[in-house]
Amino acid sequence: MNVQQYRNEYVEQVFPKRFSMERFYRRRVNLVEIFCYNEQMQSVYLVRHGEYSNPRNILAGRLPVELSEIGITQAEKLREFFKDKNINVIYSSAVHRCKQTSEIIADKKISIKYDTRLLETHSAYQGYWVKDWSHFFDHQQELGGESIEDIQKRIVAFFEEVTKKEEGNFIICSHGDPLYALLCFLFQKSVPGMRSELPDYPQTGTAREIIVDDHGSITIA
Secondary structure, eight states: OOHHHHHHHHHHHHSTTTOOHHHHHHHHHHHHHHHHHHTOEEEEEEEEOOOBOOTTOOOOTTSOOOBOHHHHHHHHHHHHHGGGSOEEEEEEOOSHHHHHHHHHHHTTTSEEEEOGGGOOOOBTTTTOOOSOGGGTTTTHHHHOBOOHHHHHHHHHHHHHHHHHHOOSEEEEEEOHHHHHHHHHHHHTOOOOSSOSSOTTOOOTTOEEEEEEETTOOEEEO
16 A cells, blocks of 8 residues: 555545535635634834933933933934835824934835824823932822823724724834833733833833734734
């Protein structure tokens, strides 16, 4: 008995009469195609804008400050990084430093969509020089603005919405606080109520990959 005869006999035993060899191999191909489809992953890149000019060391907030020379270089390096990442769209904060970063990365080749849920923290301290950031959110109840919970609520709602509707890879370009609040949610840990040297706090001009599978399971690279 040659190999082909043995294979035919084996298939007839496993798939009696109802399946021909042609149907068996066609079915096998279909199963492989289904398996490959189920293994498709989506990459979401969390990008913090480049460094910005801030000679007075104020809280820039949503003020239209410009990227510094270092910030422009950081954005250009990100553009090179994303060249082979098959990015479909960039979602960005409309704050000027994020717009500049997104436009440099896009290089007029990727569409940019702006969403208010990606904006910088709304703070009464905007434009003010603060030496001690440990009480940054303490003024919120008295003077208004956002708490860290407010920030997390809006960016998590945005993330869950776009990951459901987008099929390809995309970039989220935002600010340190919103991105950190999102990472805390993804890591399933509570967000601290103060600013300090925090682990996993996004640095300017950096990107972090979030991998989402077809079932919505998330892996943080």
